[in-house]
Amino acid sequence: MEKIQQEIARTDPEIPFRASTSHVHYTWAKTFSSRPELYIQPQSLPEIQKVVKLARRCRRRIVVVGCGHSPSDLTCTSSWMINLDRYNRVLNVDKQKKTMLVEGGIRLRQLNTEGDKVGLTIPNLGSIDEQSIVGAFATATHGSSLKHGLLSENVRSLRIVLSNGQAVRCSAEQNQELFRAALVSLGALGIITEVEYEMTDSCNIEWEQTLIPLDEVLSRWETDLWTQKEYTRVWWMPYMKRTIVWSAAKTDKPLRAADENFYGGSVGFHTYHNLLWLSNYVPWILPTIEWFVFGMQYGFKPGSKTSAVEPLRTGLLMNCLFSQFVNEWALPLSRGPEAIRRLSAWINGEPDSGIPFSVKGLYVHCPVEVRVSDTRNSGQPRPYLDNTSSTEPTLYLNATLYRPYLQDPPCKDRYYEAFEWLMREMGAKPHYAKNFSFTNWQHISAMFRDDLQKWKQMRNEADPEGMFLGEWHRRSLGLGNAEMEKQQHFSLQESEVARKSARPGTCQLWMGSMSDSDSSTTAGQGKLVETTAETEDKHVSSGPQSGSPTMSSTSGESFDMLHAAEAEKSTLFAAPAGGEDEADDTELMHQIEKRYHGNPKDSMITGNTLAFDKM
Numbered sequence: 001m002e003k004i005q006q007e008i009a010r011t012d013p014e015i016p017f018r019a020s021t022s023h024v025h026y027t028w029a030k031t032f033s034s035r036p037e038l039y040i041q042p043q044s045l046p047e048i049q050k051v052v053k054l055a056r057r058c059r060r061r062i063v064v065v066g067c068g069h070s071p072s073d074l075t076c077t078s079s080w081m082i083n084l085d086r087y088n089r090v091l092n093v094d095k096q097k098k099t100m101l102v103e104g105g106i107r108l109r110q111l112n113t114e115g116d117k118v119g120l121t122i123p124n125l126g127s128i129d130e131q132s133i134v135g136a137f138a139t140a141t142h143g144s145s146l147k148h149g150l151l152s153e154n155v156r157s158l159r160i161v162l163s164n165g166q167a168v169r170c171s172a173e174q175n176q177e178l179f180r181a182a183l184v185s186l187g188a189l190g191i192i193t194e195v196e197y198e199m200t201d202s203c204n205i206e207w208e209q210t211l212i213p214l215d216e217v218l219s220r221w222e223t224d225l226w227t228q229k230e231y232t233r234v235w236w237m238p239y240m241k242r243t244i245v246w247s248a249a250k251t252d253k254p255l256r257a258a259d260e261n262f263y264g265g266s267v268g269f270h271t272y273h274n275l276l277w278l279s280n281y282v283p284w285i286l287p288t289i290e291w292f293v294f295g296m297q298y299g300f301k302p303g304s305k306t307s308a309v310e311p312l313r314t315g316l317l318m319n320c321l322f323s324q325f326v327n328e329w330a331l332p333l334s335r336g337p338e339a340i341r342r343l344s345a346w347i348n349g350e351p352d353s354g355i356p357f358s359v360k361g362l363y364v365h366c367p368v369e370v371r372v373s374d375t376r377n378s379g380q381p382r383p384y385l386d387n388t389s390s391t392e393p394t395l396y397l398n399a400t401l402y403r404p405y406l407q408d409p410p411c412k413d414r415y416y417e418a419f420e421w422l423m424r425e426m427g428a429k430p431h432y433a434k435n436f437s438f439t440n441w442q443h444i445s446a447m448f449r450d451d452l453q454k455w456k457q458m459r460n461e462a463d464p465e466g467m468f469l470g471e472w473h474r475r476s477l478g479l480g481n482a483e484m485e486k487q488q489h490f491s492l493q494e495s496e497v498a499r500k501s502a503r504p505g506t507c508q509l510w511m512g513s514m515s516d517s518d519s520s521t522t523a524g525q526g527k528l529v530e531t532t533a534e535t536e537d538k539h540v541s542s543g544p545q546s547g548s549p550t551m552s553s554t555s556g557e558s559f560d561m562l563h564a565a566e567a568e569k570s571t572l573f574a575a576p577a578g579g580e581d582e583a584d585d586t587e588l589m590h591q592i593e594k595r596y597h598g599n600p601k602d603s604m605i606t607g608n609t610l611a612f613d614k615m
């Protein structure tokens with residue numbers, strides 16, 4: 001910490017460095033936590049650039065975190081974590097082009113609220129709107145509609161601070177390659193600080209959901225299932241072989257709440273939660289739970305319907321209920337029926353699944369989420385890491401496994417191993433943010449081939465030392481993996497050194513260390529390197545030099561250049577106010593638990609929508 005203080009003292013005191021040393025980071029589902037050495041919440045571009053400059057001098061990795069809703073360990077670090085929640089303003093609205101220029105920390109909900117004031121809304125959303133705009137598009141987040149692609153499709157331009165501290169703009173017209181690399185960049189390219197996003201006119205949607213047998217869904221697959229309405233998604237209950245089909249279209253009708261059902265609120269929520277908890281000890285009751293819980297809510301016979309009219313910005317959302325693992329894959333839509341039939345056969349222990357893993361004694365949770373997108377017609381540059389099909393519409397299959405009372409279910413590893421095997425066999429690609437765990441960088445390299453190589457080339461040029469790289473990028477993309485040919489060494493890349501949990505199957509504390517660890521110091525529970533000023537000076541003087549560290553560039557010609565290492569005046573090391581950072585672990589766990597899980601009232605989507613109204 002002394003070295004950091006010294007380096008801060010060398011920088012401009014007029015530019016604050018707002019950092020805390022006691023932050024504990026949790027993923028939404030509380031599957032992972034980590035203790036960053038510093039948690040930094042800048043409020044201006046010069047502050048963001050100062051963080052990058054200090055990280056380079058102090059030899060630290062930077063992880064940008066939106067709201068930590070990525071289910072995997074993608075955002076875990078023992079190094080420096082930067083969060084843009086306080087860099088979240090609307091900078092400009094172009095009513096004619098229907099675009100909004102916003103700072104990178106804005107959440108989707110805030111963007112929609114601000115947009116609504118000028119008659120604009122986000123055209124397509126996933127199940128929630130809590131994500132930061134960048135966190136959402138940087139992981140290839142999607143909704144469910146053949147009229148829309150990934151959320152990145154509506155990014156018209158963006159500004160990114162690279163590892164040299166320069167802020168570079170890019171778009172389809174300007175620095176297109178950087179733009180394609182940045183759209184789905186998994187935090188590995190730099191800090192995206194501004195986004196110009198194309199909205200649509202605010203409107204209402206009328207949604208309807210119906211209980212339908214799986215066979216009927218499969219028979220309508222190629223006719224009107226996905227095309228009858230603008231938005232359609234399906235929840236598949238594997239043991240009942242039934243589905244809930246939710247579909248919605250824009251409407252001029254006035255708002256109308258869904259019919260009330262006594263079971264749809266707290267009663268259903270807590271009943272399901274407790275039954276899932278019981279199933280962790282008696283897994284074979286899961287098919288009965290599926291029948292009971294969904295029968296109580298949607299009726300025991302197919303055909304029952306629920307409907308409502310809501311604003312688009314809330315109508316697309318749903319209640320995700322409890323802490324969960326999610327393992328979601330994108331595959332060509334035409335392969336969907338075969339994939340579903342084979343998975344259905346395997347889960348139900350029927351012959352001909354062709355999946356070479358035993359299902360004996362294995363029981364899984366429902367639903368399997370079935371959604372679609374089509375990225376072919378956007379007319380926008382395709383992100384290098386776009387995981388959708390480029391030749392036909394895309395289907396997403398999402399194997400959800402709940403963690404009742406934050407405890408992993410016993411079926412997880414065997415189910416996910418078999419599921420991922422099938423997905424790979426069907427030509428699918430994983431959703432980056434989610435919990436795939438039996439698929440490594442060799443598999444992913446084979447899936448993306450040249451596109452991954454081009455993305456890596458751009459990334460490595462923009463961040464040659466791996467300031468934005470961690471273990472997830474090594475494990476899943478092969479970046480910094482010693483086995484790879486022509487391996488580039490990333491001296492700032494963070495490696496995982498351990499995971500600890502209080503009990504098996506509970507939240508894992510992730511701990512990392514830096515690549516160049518000649519000497520180390522503890523940061524939270526993790527190990528970090530302390531390097532000397534000479535190391536930094538040597539490094540900086542070895543690269544070509546550009547202008548002032550706080551200088552920003554609107555062209556991309558110089559993003560591969562390092563800063564001059566001129567000394568600046570000192571600045572203060574401030575901890576942000578607020579209770580969360582001071583809270584001890586138990587209290588924090590309790591706060592997060594109350595906020596997201598276990599309280600259906602807190603997690604209501606709108607005043608009228610109960611936990612189960614929309615699955």
Ligand SMILES: Cc1cc2nc3c(=O)[nH]c(=O)nc-3n(C[C@H](O)[C@H](O)[C@H](O)COP(=O)(O)OP(=O)(O)OC[C@H]3O[C@@H](n4cnc5c(N)ncnc54)[C@H](O)[C@@H]3O)c2cc1C
Pocket residue numbers: 028029063064065066067068069070071074075084104105125126127128130131132133134135136137138139140141142143185186187188190191192193320431433
């Ligand atoms: C309850 C729930 C529901 C979900 N529903 C859906 C869904 O319907 N469809 C879907 O596709 N996904 C869904 N997801 C996944 C979610 O959309 C992604 O994980 C998304 O990345 C979360 O956004 P975030 O702001 O929390 O980002 P984080 O998880 O904090 O970060 C994600 C990645 O973006 C990077 N990043 C964040 N901000 C920046 C920045 N300013 N500059 C550069 N990189 C940055 C991070 O470094 C990281 O690599 C869901 C997740 C949850 C928990």
